Amino acid sequence: MEVTSAHFKSRSKVALLNEELQAALRKSRGGFVDKRKLAVDELADFENLRDRAVAIKNQVLSNLDRYLEQYEKSVTDTGGHVHWASTPEQAVEIILDICRKVDARCVTKGKSMIGEEMSLNDALEGQGIEVVETDLGEYIIQLAKESPSHIIAPAIHKTRNQITELFHEHHAKYGLTEKVEEVATIVNEARTVLREQFVKADVGITGANFLLADSGSSVLVTNEGNGDLTSTLPKVHIVTASIEKLIPSIDDLSVFLRILARSATGQEMSSYTSIYGGSASAEGMDDTREYHVVMLDNGRSKMLEGEFWEMLRCIRCGACMNHCPVYQSIGGHAYGWVYPGPMGSVWTPLLVGLQNAANLPNACTMNGRCEEVCPVRIPLPKLLRSLRNQIFERGLIDRKSRLGLWAWKMLSVCPPMYRLVMNSTSFVLNRLGRRSGSIRRLPFGSGWTEGRDFPAPTGGATFVSQWKSRSSD
Amino acid sequence: MASTKGIVGLFATCLVDLVRPEVGFSTASLIQQAGYKVEVPDGQTCCGQPHYNSGALADSARVAERFVRIFERYDYVVAPSGSCAAMVRIHYPEILADRPKFAQRAKDLASRCYELTQFLTDIANIQLSSRYKMNCTYHDSCSGFRELGIRSQPRQLLERIDGLTVTECNESTACCGFGGTFCVKYPQISTRIATEKAQNVEDSGADILVGGDLGCLMNIAGTLKRRGSHVRVLHIAEVLAGQADQPAIGQPRS
Numbered sequence: 001m002e003v004t005s006a007h008f009k010s011r012s013k014v015a016l017l018n019e020e021l022q023a024a025l026r027k028s029r030g031g032f033v034d035k036r037k038l039a040v041d042e043l044a045d046f047e048n049l050r051d052r053a054v055a056i057k058n059q060v061l062s063n064l065d066r067y068l069e070q071y072e073k074s075v076t077d078t079g080g081h082v083h084w085a086s087t088p089e090q091a092v093e094i095i096l097d098i099c100r101k102v103d104a105r106c107v108t109k110g111k112s113m114i115g116e117e118m119s120l121n122d123a124l125e126g127q128g129i130e131v132v133e134t135d136l137g138e139y140i141i142q143l144a145k146e147s148p149s150h151i152i153a154p155a156i157h158k159t160r161n162q163i164t165e166l167f168h169e170h171h172a173k174y175g176l177t178e179k180v181e182e183v184a185t186i187v188n189e190a191r192t193v194l195r196e197q198f199v200k201a202d203v204g205i206t207g208a209n210f211l212l213a214d215s216g217s218s219v220l221v222t223n224e225g226n227g228d229l230t231s232t233l234p235k236v237h238i239v240t241a242s243i244e245k246l247i248p249s250i251d252d253l254s255v256f257l258r259i260l261a262r263s264a265t266g267q268e269m270s271s272y273t274s275i276y277g278g279s280a281s282a283e284g285m286d287d288t289r290e291y292h293v294v295m296l297d298n299g300r301s302k303m304l305e306g307e308f309w310e311m312l313r314c315i316r317c318g319a320c321m322n323h324c325p326v327y328q329s330i331g332g333h334a335y336g337w338v339y340p341g342p343m344g345s346v347w348t349p350l351l352v353g354l355q356n357a358a359n360l361p362n363a364c365t366m367n368g369r370c371e372e373v374c375p376v377r378i379p380l381p382k383l384l385r386s387l388r389n390q391i392f393e394r395g396l397i398d399r400k401s402r403l404g405l406w407a408w409k410m411l412s413v414c415p416p417m418y419r420l421v422m423n424s425t426s427f428v429l430n431r432l433g434r435r436s437g438s439i440r441r442l443p444f445g446s447g448w449t450e451g452r453d454f455p456a457p458t459g460g461a462t463f464v465s466q467w468k469s470r471s472s473d
Numbered sequence: 474m475a476s477t478k479g480i481v482g483l484f485a486t487c488l489v490d491l492v493r494p495e496v497g498f499s500t501a502s503l504i505q506q507a508g509y510k511v512e513v514p515d516g517q518t519c520c521g522q523p524h525y526n527s528g529a530l531a532d533s534a535r536v537a538e539r540f541v542r543i544f545e546r547y548d549y550v551v552a553p554s555g556s557c558a559a560m561v562r563i564h565y566p567e568i569l570a571d572r573p574k575f576a577q578r579a580k581d582l583a584s585r586c587y588e589l590t591q592f593l594t595d596i597a598n599i600q601l602s603s604r605y606k607m608n609c610t611y612h613d614s615c616s617g618f619r620e621l622g623i624r625s626q627p628r629q630l631l632e633r634i635d636g637l638t639v640t641e642c643n644e645s646t647a648c649c650g651f652g653g654t655f656c657v658k659y660p661q662i663s664t665r666i667a668t669e670k671a672q673n674v675e676d677s678g679a680d681i682l683v684g685g686d687l688g689c690l691m692n693i694a695g696t697l698k699r700r701g702s703h704v705r706v707l708h709i710a711e712v713l714a715g716q717a718d719q720p721a722i723g724q725p726r727s
Contacts, residue, residue: 009659016661236691325648329665363659365652365666366526388528397527401658405524410534412519413539419515422491437725438698447660452667454693455492455723463490463497467513 028070035266074216084324112207149332482547499714555617642677652713
């Protein structure tokens with residue numbers, strides 16, 4: 001997927017002015033937050049489960065090579081195949097190769113963010129293969145020729161009206177010409193269209209929420225059941241996954257299932273939890289069926305070595321973006337790559353290069369709510385601050401900010417100068433705001449006063465100076 | 474007032490120093506009222522938070538060292554700000570960890586540094602004498618709330634005031650969009666977040682919005698004022714010190 005994170009500033013301004021996007025965000029904003037809170041408050045053990053999840057992930061990440069080997073062996077033993085890909089390009093080649101071998105004409109897909117990292121749909125379509133997204137949200141944005149704006153709710157930026165129009169435009173060819181406006185009828189119409197595709201698909205591609213090292217199984221949670229139809233109806237099932245999805249065994253799974261849905265949508269459990277494996281694992285299974293796992297690295301093993309390793313605990317619940325005031329103001333597309341919000345602001349620079357995404361770690365108020373709700377306690381503000389440090393050290397911040405920071409440092413270490421500058425600023429701004437108490441247009445600070453007033457200094461001299469002169473009276 | 478309990482070094486913070494000296498005086502009078510002697514070292518400048526949060530670690534360490542040298546002589550350091558107090562309490566020990574001359578001193582100072590409401594409840598247990606007839610709502614600023622765990626202290630203090638009722642506002646712990654340098658780097662996003670906050674404040678029906686961090690309060694007050702709202706905004710130090718009838722943040726003097 002093309003990286004447009006460098007244009008974050010201009011894209012976020014456009015997003016703020018996009019009425020339909022803003023309407024969609026307003027509608028979804030409170031829902032995730034309130035539902036999560038209810039679900040979490042109901043489970044007394046939630047904090048313990050978080051701790052256990054952290055411990056399990058840390059244990060896996062510190063022995064990842066061993067778990068990966070164990071996983072590969074388990075998959076192979078059960079008749080499946082694991083393919084290792086360092087880059088998205090390699091992963092795409094592997095998948096195209098599998099599709100070519102079975103002469104695939106049609107591929108159904110479950111939701112996969114790893115697939116997005118690979119721009120898999122474009123690659124498949126480039127080979128003349130028809131691709132059908134089967135997750136409702138993914139299906140909607142496929143029709144709209146857009147990318148996901150949220151990792152679990154890919155079409156959250158769309159209003160119901162927009163979906164009605166999209167379906168009306170694209171479903172006429174199936175003889176469905178009536179406009180569907182209610183949620184239930186929208187879902188039914190999508191179901192009708194997708195049923196046919198499920199049956200005719202040659203290959204089904206799904207993501208994975210977890211990979212179990214000891215059994216070689218992959219675990220997928222969905223709310224629509226589309227993952228099951230995608231994976232089981234075609235003869236070939238390809239799982240797109242990444243190396244940090246491993247957990248030791250099914251015994252660990254319940255810990256994650258109990259925190260994942262609660263953190264994501266506020267459900268106790270997702271509607272469907274499916275565990276897949278190679279066909280040799282089940283007696284009497286059709287042995288012409290193929291099970292492939294394409295395991296993407298794409299910079300992750302490098303992350304494992306450095307200060308950002310904790311990011312690899314991420315289980316993609318989306319709680320950080322649901323609670324992020326910046327994401328909730330601009331939506332996901334402004335972030336310019338696959339992953340938006342706080343987790344995306346860490347992943348993106350690490351995976352596509354800091355120089356291509358230097359805006360993202362800075363576009364954060366450091367309010368810390370993401371860390372507060374992260375089920376696996378990823379210290380997102382700390383990681384974002386570390387990235388800011390790299391941005392600063394590598395000279396990737398703009399000249400104005402650099403100059404401002406330098407000047408403020410010089411003042412901060414030189415009290416007489418600091419006092420002089422602060423007292424003069426206080427004096428001038430006090431005069432400017434004398435009449436109304438606030439300044440409507442701040443010289444050198446038009447950003448602030450574009451949308452709000454600036455409360456003027458009240459004193460005409462700083463507190464410290466006033467205190468000093470009062471004390472010496 | 475005779476000092477019996479110890480000497481507090483008052484760190485005013487840049488914004489209080491520059492924009493609203495009243496908060497500094499109210500803070501000082503509350504600490505004195507609680508039985509401590511207050512000193513305001515005039516060499517104080519900034520705590521280094523803008524540098525720290527902008528990734529300029531070496532610069533923030535230099536500023537932090539200065540701060541430690543200036544404030545370590547006091548029994549306590551108190552700041553009318555959750556984010557500046559968190560900078561000293563939480564981040565100074567990290568920033569100065571690998572500077573042998575300062576590592577231990579930073580830790581010692583961190584353990585004696587408090588945000589104002591924390592100090593007045595957890596350490597000083599102040600008795601308050603002010604009276605109002607007002608309905609207020611409290612905004613939990615992010616650093617104080619999430620880094621220092623300040624939640625009950627300001628509410629406890631406000632409830633000790635005769636005639637003052639505290640109404641909870643929807644999403645009181647949501648960020649207001651200030652974010653230090655964020656508000657000037659991404660002003661449009663910042664304003665959007667502030668607008669959301671202002672709406673929640675207005676919907677609460679409170680007469681005044683009270684908070685513990687001037688940056689957030691200036692942001693919310695400026696947004697409310699631009700919207701033509703009648704909700705007044707005050708720092709909690711002013712309310713506790715009996716100054717809530719004075720012109721609010723962003724309002725003209727008489």
